[in-house]
Amino acid sequence: AFFLESSFLGLYLFGRDRVPKGAHWFSILMVGVGTIISAFWILAANSWQQTPAGHEIIDGKAVLVDFGAAVFNPSMLPRFLHTVTAAFVTGAFTIAGILAILLLRSKPGERQHSLAAKALKPVMIAAFILSVLESFPMGDMHARQVAMTQPAKFASIEGIIETSGNVPALVFGIPVSQDPPKIIGRVEIPSLMSLFVHGDADGVIKGLNEFPAADRPPLALTFTTFHLMVMLGMLFILLGFIGIILMRRGTLCTNRVFLTILALAIPLPTIANQVGWITAEVGRQPWVVQGLLRTSHAVSINVSAGEILFSIIGFGLLYALLLALYLQLVARKIRSGFPTDDSKEASYGA
DSSP states (O other), X not given: OHHHHHHHHHXXXXXXXXXXXXXXXXXXXXXXXXXXXXXXXXXXXXXXXXXXOSEEEETTEEEESOHHHHHTOTTHHHHHHHHHHHHHHHHHHHHHHHHHHHHHHSOTTXXXXXXXHHHHHHHHHHHXXXXXXXXXXXXXXXXXXXXXXXXXXXXXXXXXXXXXXXXXXXXXXXXXXXXXXXXXEEEEEXXXXXXXXXSSTTOOBOOGGGSOGGGSOOHHHHHHHHHHHHHHHHHHHHHHHHHHHHHHHTOTTTOHHHHXXXXXXXXXXXXXXXXXXXXXXXXXXXXXXXXXEEGGGSOOSSSOHHHHHHHHHHXXXXXXXXXXXXXXXXXXXXXXXSOOTTOGXXXXXX
């Protein structure tokens, strides 16, 4: 998958005007296909850590006995669909934001303005549809899976303290204590969570009180990141809906307030992805592999804390440098706008 991505990415970047247009288009399609294949196997491995299957414990070790069951473990498909759809949402809003910048920087009648206006309309439709799909059914399906297979994580992200029926959906709250778990300032919708999980308002859902303190995920971080992700997801649906309304009115490409909001919203899907991953990984704690291997038991005896800290700082600085370079290159490309036929920039893509 990585070889597929890197090979065709090189063809896409350096092949403009050097290969037929169909081959150039096919090259970026293959980059996308390779990325999705990579995502599948990365998520298969991570999902096995969340909901391990297809193994037996032999002499204290997890031994693979069913490859298919291990790959398609209970959380694999919901997480894959949810994550890949989130990536498409990120792409759609990133492109929409860049097109909005081009529209704000150009005047009606100019080539840049005409091309950006033509491109923004289908992108806005895609952003709206993908945002809706990300919440319903992808997010909905994934949340039900977590409720059934990782009840401690579900109780933590939803702020469910006591086991009961008629569990409300917690729209807002402030976690103030881990042990005992406590959330203040609660804003709730009665019985909605039981109805969501079981299709029955009387359905019983386990609360954090069912689990020993040592087996509870960090309440404040998982609850906060999950609700931030959900709020951002609702914002994306709203932005997409407003964009469709403006498009029907013929003012999508001239409404400077909305275009400015689209430009400012470029980083928000990436933030939503990151806080979603924090929810997923911190919510699994205290387990490296759910129910099998605790994080405290997975600490290496051969690597010191200082060496780990050095590695984290080193990687952090390296990725910060790469991020700065990436943002600089993207900003330069945005400033150059759509390539012109007689521009050397057209040889390298935009």
